[in-house]
Amino acid sequence: MDAQGRGRAGDIDPADQWVLNPNTGEYELRLTPSTPQSAVPGPRRATAQNRSVAPERETVPKAPGREVPPPRRRRGAPEEPPGRRGRRPVKKKAKGKKILMWTGGGLAFVLVAVSAAGYLYIKHLNDNITAVSDDGASTGGFSKGKAINLLVIGTDKRTGAGNEGYGDSGSVGHADTTILLHVSKDRSNATALSIPRDLITDVPDCQTAQSDGTSKVIPGTTSVRFNTSLGQDGRTASCTVRTVTELTGIQPDDFMVADFNAVKTLTDAVGGVEVCLAKDIDDSDSHLKLSKGTHNLSGEQALAFVRTRHSVGFGGDLSRITLQQQFLSALMRKLKSNSTLTSPSKMLKLAEAGTKALTVDDNLDSIGKLKDLGLELGKLNPKNLTFTTVPVVDNPAEKTPVTVVLNNTTAPQVFSLIKSDTSFTAVKQQAAKEKAAVAARLKGTKSAASAVRVRILNGGADAGSAQETLTWLQNDEGVLKSENAGNAPAALAKTTLEYAPDQADQARRLADIMGLSGSAMKPGKSVQNSQGLPAMTLTLGKDFKGAGVPLTSTAGSTPEGVQKSTADKVECAK
Numbered sequence: 001m002d003a004q005g006r007g008r009a010g011d012i013d014p015a016d017q018w019v020l021n022p023n024t025g026e027y028e029l030r031l032t033p034s035t036p037q038s039a040v041p042g043p044r045r046a047t048a049q050n051r052s053v054a055p056e057r058e059t060v061p062k063a064p065g066r067e068v069p070p071p072r073r074r075r076g077a078p079e080e081p082p083g084r085r086g087r088r089p090v091k092k093k094a095k096g097k098k099i100l101m102w103t104g105g106g107l108a109f110v111l112v113a114v115s116a117a118g119y120l121y122i123k124h125l126n127d128n129i130t131a132v133s134d135d136g137a138s139t140g141g142f143s144k145g146k147a148i149n150l151l152v153i154g155t156d157k158r159t160g161a162g163n164e165g166y167g168d169s170g171s172v173g174h175a176d177t178t179i180l181l182h183v184s185k186d187r188s189n190a191t192a193l194s195i196p197r198d199l200i201t202d203v204p205d206c207q208t209a210q211s212d213g214t215s216k217v218i219p220g221t222t223s224v225r226f227n228t229s230l231g232q233d234g235r236t237a238s239c240t241v242r243t244v245t246e247l248t249g250i251q252p253d254d255f256m257v258a259d260f261n262a263v264k265t266l267t268d269a270v271g272g273v274e275v276c277l278a279k280d281i282d283d284s285d286s287h288l289k290l291s292k293g294t295h296n297l298s299g300e301q302a303l304a305f306v307r308t309r310h311s312v313g314f315g316g317d318l319s320r321i322t323l324q325q326q327f328l329s330a331l332m333r334k335l336k337s338n339s340t341l342t343s344p345s346k347m348l349k350l351a352e353a354g355t356k357a358l359t360v361d362d363n364l365d366s367i368g369k370l371k372d373l374g375l376e377l378g379k380l381n382p383k384n385l386t387f388t389t390v391p392v393v394d395n396p397a398e399k400t401p402v403t404v405v406l407n408n409t410t411a412p413q414v415f416s417l418i419k420s421d422t423s424f425t426a427v428k429q430q431a432a433k434e435k436a437a438v439a440a441r442l443k444g445t446k447s448a449a450s451a452v453r454v455r456i457l458n459g460g461a462d463a464g465s466a467q468e469t470l471t472w473l474q475n476d477e478g479v480l481k482s483e484n485a486g487n488a489p490a491a492l493a494k495t496t497l498e499y500a501p502d503q504a505d506q507a508r509r510l511a512d513i514m515g516l517s518g519s520a521m522k523p524g525k526s527v528q529n530s531q532g533l534p535a536m537t538l539t540l541g542k543d544f545k546g547a548g549v550p551l552t553s554t555a556g557s558t559p560e561g562v563q564k565s566t567a568d569k570v571e572c573a574k
């Protein structure tokens with residue numbers, strides 16, 4: 001491509017080729033001098049010719065005492081307040097904010113929005129984009145009125161200058177880094193779900209388009225690493241899409257593939273990304289050597305950073321995933337805060353890097369389509385972008401685990417939250433509210449033990465537990481108005497105490513005696529005891545360890561196991 005095709009001809013600065021169209025209020029790129037264009041307007045005097053073009057502007061009243069008419073306003077623009085003559089038009093400022101909005105996402109929309117930022121010179125950037133068939137694996141493309149599921153795949157293919165030195169130079173290009181980005185229907189939040197490359201899963205049969213125009217079904221394999229869903233046996237990105245759908249139950253709308261060069265070119269384009277290290281890093285495999293503290297990384301150093309794993313965390317792929325999530329958050333913050341995004345010449349550089357870095361599905365095969373996606377993704381506030389990882393455990397089939405398998409307790413919950421379009425940030429906020437509300441149940445006045453009236457049910461505890469508890473409460477704790485009501489209708493995992501609002505003081509006293517947490521207290525309704533009087537219901541669950549043993553102990557509790565971080569927070573690699 002010649003220099004002029006790249007936005008520079010001879011000594012012409014690209015910034016000088018962007019002009020303001022007075023009819024639309026938008027900047028447009030004029031690549032050749034012969035192309036009809038409007039000069040960049042300055043303050044204009046009202047003339048007869050101008051009045052003939054826009055006669056309705058003659059009705060704008062003159063400022064009191066003025067001899068000369070004020071500068072002409074662009075059609076549809078609000079009247080400028082006094083003292084604004086000679087300043088930049090208001091519309092320019094709004095345009096800058098719009099560009100920042102497009103580039104204010106993270107992860108996939110770091111790439112998408114960078115591409116969208118240069119969409120005004122469509123033909124040139126269209127030529128940069130590589131599109132491949134989705135082979136019917138996706139939904140057929142995102143829709144503006146629905147939630148968006150975008151699969152971002154980072155391949156370990158070593159093509160490109162300088163990349164052959166990173167080992168495994170003959171790699172076919174596996175799915176080395178895979179992130180499923182879910183953006184909510186209302187665009188208020190998003191979840192970026194990292195899928196470990198060493199996760200053992202099934203890769204289904206996949207139909208792929210061949211270079212000669214024919215189609216071929218590549219047989220699936222069972223119990224293999226997730227990363228083999230791309231590259232292995234000729235698999236294309238559509239095979240990875242099918243694997244993600246089978247694994248999570250979530251069908252991606254679109255996909256993007258980026259190689260090693262994407263990290264280098266994008267970080268160069270933005271002038272580097274600032275990362276934080278909690279310790280020194282010296283990784284001979286990734287060629288990264290950095291001291292503790294903050295560093296501005298670009299190009300080869302940035303690539304080395306996202307490839308590092310042996311010098312962070314536990315030295316495995318899961319530790320590298322955390323590092324990559326921190327890096328993507330930092331890149332997103334850099335783009336959002338970088339004032340140079342309003343500079344046309346720098347926008348050109350970002351647009352070039354973004355479009356050349358991507359391979360997309362054929363539903364995103366033009367700048368126009370990428371622009372539409374970028375606008376949707378740009379509506380997101382970065383503080384509501386949550387990074388998380390598919391919950392996994394060490395592979396029990398391996399004596400020395402090097403691979404992982406799904407955590408069958410928490411992974412389905414994560415997939416369900418995403419499928420139901422539930423915000424992880426909202427879940428976190430709601431959990432905090434619920435925790436505060438639960439803790440509040442224990443606060444307040446407590447009745448005397450002798451005033452506590454309760455029926456005791458066995459809901460999964462050892463046989464005889466209800467009678468044992470009754471005896472202990474009456475003889476040792478003075479809860480004389482208690483009775484054994486037998487077995488509960490169904491078994492419960494946790495012990496609960498249900499009570500009516502006017503029994504809250506009794507409930508707090510019994511919770512104090514039993515060692516119950518606020519979460520065990522269930523505001524509800526009272527029941528009648530054998531004497532026909534209102535009573536609370538204490539149901540002993542499977543967690544009950546015996547009369548007099550507090551149930552607030554955390555011994556044996558299972559950690560949540562779902563790692564979360566948000567894109568607006570700065571985290572240091574450990």
